[in-house]
Amino acid sequence: MMARIITTLLQLYYLQIHFVLLVSRQGKVRLTKWYSAYSQKERVKVIRELSGIILARAPKLCNFVEWRGLKVVYKRYAGLYFCMCIDQDDNELETLDIIHHYVEILDRYFGSVCELDLIFNFHKGSGLINSLRLEMQDSLVEIAKEQASLVSSLIAQATK
Template sequence: IHFVLTFNKQGRVRLGRWYSTFTPKEKTRYTKEAISNILSRREKDCSFVIWRDYTLVYKRYASLYFMMAIDNTDNELITLEMIHRFVVILDKVFLNICELDLIYEFEKVCYIYVFYPLTI
């Protein structure tokens, strides 16, 4: 996993985590490109996008998109399952997760995010 982003329908990033080394300019450019790439897709399209040297795996829950950038050789279905399990954990903690929980309970979300095992 190279980076993880959570953003809304308007493209505002609500949560982001970078696991590979990128410069701040690259982070900004990659964030904008990845989000615009995903938001331009139709609802019936596949949840996997080949982008640059990565595969973007995303899932939409209500008004939030959860996205992970992985290597092209990684398993997309396992990554999709990781996203789903993370959302289930957030849903149990916040009793129906919404965008406002990510904004107003940011510390709690970050705590869950840091200690959530990103491997199955």
């Protein structure tokens, strides 16, 4: 049980989000956030390519797409697709949970967020992504501290 908890924590800690895209059903980009280095030309190509792939997928298909040696996890909420690009070996379900959490934050902030909120307040949507990442990191630090304390007490009990 302890090994499973530590493995989950390590997976979450090392989750590498390369970029976040919010795309409408019509293929219009509503928000982008880049955490890996892409030139402007490459960003345009990435957006065009991924928009085409995701919008063409049937609703019954899974929300994960393998792409250029990475994985894109997406979820449609109303008229928007929320997409995150992660490493190939990262946890897709954890990423879906992060996307859902981000949508909940947007809903709380805007009061039932809609596409227009993100069009006219894209800087707020971008800032909320950053705060989400900080929140995740803070949570991980707290969990790591608790786990370290637990491991220390288990070691102390074992050496008695």
